[in-house]
Amino acid sequence: EAEVAQSPRYKITEKSQAVAFWCDPISGHATLYWYRQILGQGPELLVQFQDESVVDDSQLPKDRFSAERLKGVDSTLKIQPAELGDSAMYLCASSRSGQYGDTQYFGPGTRLTVL
Amino acid sequence: GENVEQHPSTLSVQEGDSAVIKCTYSDSASNYFPWYKQELGKRPQLIIDIRSNVGEKKDQRIAVTLNKTAKHFSLHITETQPEDSAVYFCAALSRQNSGYALNFGKGTSLLVTP
Numbered sequence: 001e002a003e004v005a006q007s008p009r010y011k012i013t014e015k016s017q018a019v020a021f022w023c024d025p026i027s028g029h030a031t032l033y034w035y036r037q038i039l040g041q042g043p044e045l046l047v048q049f050q051d052e053s054v055v056d057d058s059q060l061p062k063d064r065f066s067a068e069r070l071k072g073v074d075s076t077l078k079i080q081p082a083e084l085g086d087s088a089m090y091l092c093a094s095s096r097s098g099q100y101g102d103t104q105y106f107g108p109g110t111r112l113t114v115l
Numbered sequence: 116g117e118n119v120e121q122h123p124s125t126l127s128v129q130e131g132d133s134a135v136i137k138c139t140y141s142d143s144a145s146n147y148f149p150w151y152k153q154e155l156g157k158r159p160q161l162i163i164d165i166r167s168n169v170g171e172k173k174d175q176r177i178a179v180t181l182n183k184t185a186k187h188f189s190l191h192i193t194e195t196q197p198e199d200s201a202v203y204f205c206a207a208l209s210r211q212n213s214g215y216a217l218n219f220g221k222g223t224s225l226l227v228t229p
Contacts, residue, residue: 004158031214042121042204042219043159045211055214091159100215101147101166101208106158 002026004107006092012113018080021110025074025094031055033104034067034077037089049075050098082114117142117209121220128195129228136223138205139187147208148188149217150179154201162203163190195227 005024013019025032030051035043046065047057051072060067064083069075079086089109095102118141128134140148146167151159165172165179165188172179176195181188192199202224206217 041221042119042206043217044219045216048214048216050214056212056216058212098214101164103149103161103164104217106151106160108158 004092004094004105006090006107006110008110009108010111010113012115013082014115015084016081018078019082019112020079021077021090021092021112023075023077023092023107025092026105029094029096029105030072031095031098031102032069032075033093033095034075035091035093037091037109039088043091046077048098055098079112082112084114087112087114116211117145117207117216117218119205119207119218119220121205121223123223124221125224125226127226127228130195130197132195134192134195134199134225134227136190136203136205136225137187138189138207138220139185140207140218141186142207142209143183143186145207145209146183148179148181149206149208150190151204151206151219152201153204153222159204192225195225197227197229200225200227 032049034046037043047067048055049069067077091109092107093104120139149164152162153159178191202222205220
């Protein structure tokens with residue numbers, strides 16, 4: 001069964017450094033999501049792509065976060081500079097079309113610790 | 116925007132008992148409600164979902180009910196087993212900008228003791 005892949009699984013960095021996370025969605029899935037999950041809370045959407053276009057990035061802190069999906073397949077989420085409050089799990093998810101009720105499949109996440 | 120409240124935050128039951136987790140939502144336009152199970156250190160996995168044209172859906176030991184008038188939905192797990200121990204998240208799908216976004220509850224940590 002195909003799964004969403006993410007790397008790295010764990011990342012420790014110092015504040016003010018730059019970090020980048022990578023996501024490879026399930027093959028053929030047009031919609032890709034990046035979520036942030038703070039310990040003890042549910043995932044919160046950061047950005048949504050439909051193919052290579054951003055559909056929603058209203059919750060993305062654009063002064064330090066950026067995301068791209070250049071060829072409409074895999075995606076990179078970057079934080080520069082990282083702050084202590086960015087410590088969280090960053091989850092990527094994909095769905096076939098992004099249509100209403102389309103199932104979202106999650107990757108294993110990247111656990112970020114900012115020291 | 117959509118706001119999803121989930122209760123309880125922790126739930127401990129004995130093996131074989133039933134467990135019920137409840138969620139409320141605020142956006143009356145929401146009509147897709149998935150439930151995800153997240154085991155420690157693993158990815159969230161969809162276990163069941165319901166659409167607003169259905170009041171109840173069942174899959175073996177798991178069932179979900181939806182009351183659109185009251186804007187609440189619940190997850191029911193019967194004959195619980197230790198492997199049901201995990202964090203469970205409810206979510207509601209709502210229109211957000213050009214797409215549809217899932218808004219999650221804060222999760223319920225379920226512990227099933229043998």
